[in-house]
Amino acid sequence: MQTYNIAIVGATGAVGAKILDKLIERKFPFRSVKLLASSRSAGTVIQAGGRLFTIEEAKPESFTGVDYAFFSAGGSISEELAPEAVRRGAVVIDNTSAFRMDAEVPLVVPEVNPEALNGHKGLIANPNCSTIQMVVALKPIKEVFGIKKIIVSTYQAVSGAGADAILELKSQSGQFDSRSTNQASQLPSASAERHYPIAFNAIPQIDVFDDMGYTKEEWKMMNETKKIFNDKSIAVSATCVRLPVVTGHSESVYVEIDKDGISAEQFSRAISSSPGIVIQDDPATQTYPMPLFAENRDEVFVGRIRKDPDHPRGFHLWIVADNLLKGAALNSVQIAEELIKNHEEH
Amino acid sequence: MQTYNIAIVGATGAVGAKILDKLIERKFPFRSVKLLASSRSAGTVIQAGGRLFTIEEAKPESFTGVDYAFFSAGGSISEELAPEAVRRGAVVIDNTSAFRMDAEVPLVVPEVNPEALNGHKGLIANPNCSTIQMVVALKPIKEVFGIKKIIVSTYQAVSGAGADAILELKSQSGQFDSRSTNQASQLPSASAERHYPIAFNAIPQIDVFDDMGYTKEEWKMMNETKKIFNDKSIAVSATCVRLPVVTGHSESVYVEIDKDGISAEQFSRAISSSPGIVIQDDPATQTYPMPLFAENRDEVFVGRIRKDPDHPRGFHLWIVADNLLKGAALNSVQIAEELIKNHEEH
Structure with a gap:
């Protein structure tokens, strides 16, 4: 060999x-x-x-x-x-x-x-960590049904901002009562002008802003998805948010497919046929992906798959993966x- | 008097x-x-x-x-x-x-x-807390431009689940190293069959599931928005997620309006004209709403307003409010x- x-x-x-x-x-x-x-x-x-x-x-x-x-x-x-x-x-x-x-x-x-x-x-x-887990989950959907539109809101872990960001989350998390005045130097990024505590907070900024009001992280998701899918016609928009989570990015994703009459079950079956994916989707037993349990796992976890009540070609799903591993x-x-x-x- | x-x-x-x-x-x-x-x-x-x-x-x-x-x-x-x-x-x-x-x-x-x-x-x-802050922010948009579609992903605080949920978040937050095995009894709700740690996690379940795979919290947002706006024709879909935040719900919202040629500035101006709203939206100074700083505040905070790059009538915004107060x-x-x-x- x-x-x-x-x-x-x-x-x-x-x-x-x-x-x-x-x-x-x-x-x-x-x-x-x-x-x-x-x-x-x-x-x-x-x-x-x-x-x-x-x-x-x-x-x-x-x-x-x-x-x-x-x-x-x-x-x-x-x-x-x-x-x-x-x-x-x-x-x-x-x-x-x-x-x-x-x-x-x-x-x-x-x-x-x-x-x-x-x-x-x-x-x-x-690719960017947030992009990878999304395209792994959506690739079979694109193959089988076609995709017209993707709207994603992310729930991203601090490990994407480096080891010092993890230490800062740990330290701030122990200071519950002073949470709004805790010292911060790592987020949204160490090089940013202003820093905000991440413990007990959600920061809607990852990387720097452009003139249109999008962050670089959001553009990465939008541009990289089109490049990886080799399809500029897919509409993609992203809102990227940092959370007090150590490792494991989560994504709330809306997808409009290019085919009528598809059920949530068919949508889910298409995803599950793909490599590298674990479907965790059983509301009856409260089974859905969570970042805390995706840490150190190789797979992309998908759940909360359901049809949009008001759009016959719209579907929602929740995608979680370890941002340092598959990401x-x-x-x-x-x-x-x-x-x-x-x-x-x- | x-x-x-x-x-x-x-x-x-x-x-x-x-x-x-x-x-x-x-x-x-x-x-x-x-x-x-x-x-x-x-x-x-x-x-x-x-x-x-x-x-x-x-x-x-x-x-x-x-x-x-x-x-x-x-x-x-x-x-x-x-x-x-x-x-x-x-x-x-x-x-x-x-x-x-x-x-x-x-x-x-x-x-x-x-x-x-x-x-x-x-x-x-x-109304439900998550619904209130969203309709306050979107009411002027509906008045001025009309609304066809809303897709919302929430980032909700534990205080919505009661005082014991806050105590549980506080206690788990001090136990960083055992985060994936921390004891849990309060979330997604005290009455749920299975409980998951909320510290360093994101739980995509608020309230119980229905047969379509939506939670009651999600249906509340979808149905209540239509009732408050007195308009069943608006498409509304929601994904509701609980975060390790004490108080302050955040929402990533996509809106499709009913009018062409509107800029992000016009969209923002329409919102700011409404009572009870504070616009916090200056990317150059990293100004945007965050739940940690909305605690104990009466207003609904709106930021991250921007136009969808792929849809001429699509806009994104980020809405934060104290879920116990305005909510x-x-x-x-x-x-x-x-x-x-x-x-x-x-």
Whole structure:
């Protein structure tokens, strides 16, 4: 069996660490794994799968001999080093938003659009976490019934804003009585001008605003969904909200399909036929997805499937997934698995 | 000036206490206030506005001589005692869902449909908290542009589930590391078969499910909105979700209006012209409503107003209000104020 040399850029971050975990857990056929980060972290030793890995500083030369390089260290690092990695022959799987909307760069969810990998030019983008779980759930709906319109409101976890945001949620959560005056420095993002407590709150801002009043996170969901589905005619609009949840993004989704006379049961059956999805949808036993129980799970959980009472082609559903796994690390590793499968088949 | 005898049924509950506060704060012209509750609470002394009030047991005879009786002690108490109060000449303002969809009973938000009070038969219903804040914000939109469709996803606070739910959120919030195994007995509701932790979670169930897969809370929003707007042609669909927020419901709302060529600015201006609303909508300064800062505020806060990128008549907005005040106690007192205003004008 062929084996591969791997690099992980941003190995000290939450997603980088989970990429390493998933490579080991899924027995990805790697010959070596090079963990890369900033010079500040160089020398740090990390333990994973019973082995020790030493962090090295990420430099252009780091990628010599690397077959697959996972990038998860922020957009500017990807912009700087991903082309260097590609130039040295590595295939880059980039978890940042740097190249996602580049027409030359495939934006891939392996269950949804693996064909987009064909003819890639060495750089493949991993979509935004909120986008991934939605398109996994809606792909079979698009296939079977067609989709005209998507309206999504998100309920997003703080782990998407980094490890310090998790610590801030933990600390504020213990200060119930002072909740409206708790100190805040991490949300909506560490780099924002103003910060708000996230414990006992809901913050309707993720990333920065544009002139139209949408946030970048909302545009990511709207634009990436169209690109992944390769269909600009689908109307997509998003409202993205941060919650006091540690890990696990939830989404309340309205979908208008392109076919009459479809029941909620048919809609649900179409979704359940798809890989990577677990239907949790039994109102009689109060069974529905919840973010607290999606943490550390690979699957996309779907429930609350029901027909719109006032629109014959409208449906509602509730989609939950671990934003660090299917939303990031797992999807990246699955892209690499798809690439080596294609490679071996050729 | 005429003065009135008041009764509050459910005076020991969160909403009952706030009704008393609002009556005092707003200088409602009461001659007497009788606080009623179950026999268990009879004799309890409550302090409000520098005065002491003693709880009495609620019985049919309690309402003799009462002009306005506020009910907020659960649907079954209202079903039993509200007709007794009306029979004794009191006008009942009922905060439960017992009579809301009764064709004979006006369902009133004073800023929205005060005319519905005309010709009432002694019983007036206060709408569901989530409905009230939405119709206050959308009423001017309906007036000026017309509304074809509403899709709402809610982000609801635990105080809507009672004082014990607040205590449970507080206790679980201190137990961060055991979050997925924290004990739960209050949510989605105390009477539910299964309970889930609310801290660090989002529970997509408020009230019980029907055969179509909707919860009662969702049907309340859908049916009550049509009744208050007196327009069955508006398409309304709701997804209701409970969050780890103490007080303050938030709503992500999509609206399709009935007019072309309207800008987000025109949409926003129409809303701001209405009473009881504060626009908090300046992305440049990260200004938008948040539930943590709506607690104990009377107004309905509206922000994140923007045009749908793919639908020329579609708009999105984010609506936040204190679910115990405008969503319940304040609206009930405003109904009584409207009634005495009409009474004096006649």
